[in-house]
Amino acid sequence: MKPEVQPNKLVVFSGAGVSAESGLPTFRDANGLWNAASWERMSSPQGWKKDPKAVLDFYNARRIEAWQAKPNAAHLAIASLEAAFEVVVITQNVDELHERAGSSKVVHVHGQIAYARGTSHTRKRYRVDDAPITLGQLCEDGSQLRPDVVWFGEDVEFLEEAKSHIASAGKVLVVGTSLSVFPVASLVKAARGRAEKVLVSLDVSRPPYGYSFVRSKATEAVPALAARWLAEARQNSNELRLPAEP
DSSP: OOOOOEEEEEEEOHHHHHHHTTTTTOSSTTTTTGTSSSHHHHHHHHHHHHHHHHHHHHHHHHHHHHHHOOOHHHHHHHHHHGTTTEEEEESSOOSSSHEEEEEOEEETTTTTEEEESSSSSOOOOOOOOOOOOOTEEEETTBBBOOOEEEOTTTTSHHHHHHHHHTEEETEEEEEEEOOTTTTGGHHHHHHHTTSEEEESSSOOOSOOTTTTOOHHHHHHHHHHHHHHHHHHHHHHHHHHHSSSOO
């Protein structure tokens, strides 16, 4: 049974294009990380088993980059929407730029690079911020620590929770994603027909059905969209408060 649509609930589904505008390299585009490094070697259980030090070094560099980056105008505009809406951010990004911009509810479906976790079945998790993870650095259960990110071949996190959030949203904003990474890209289909749905991207050739498509950078389109939605919310609130005519 589908959840009831909540008119005041706004879900943002963000991808690498949003972080890229803060200077973080993406993985898949023309200048992406997978053009310089093999994802099989650096981001898979097989690569970890073969050369864990190389994987740790790769993600240690990514962690420092993420820590040094700053939220951009799109991150800040998304956070500002909490002034009028119940906002849930679902992100493919492993950085914490949404949280640092002020978003209070963020679901990371591909993990968080600021955390390490053990490699045993207990999956104990630790916050490391920008500190490196080293070979021989162990979890309390005795297993080697690794980045708490989702590698190729591993299950995406919080997928059903994310789908439920989108299905119950009155507004859905998809931004900075090419919609080419599955199963997460299929989340856009969970949005309801009566919801207002907007896609902001430079890399989508064919937008999903029912979405208004804005081919633009996130930092250009999202602040304007957020301003419009906030203005509409204020207007609706004022209309509700108008006294009845005698």
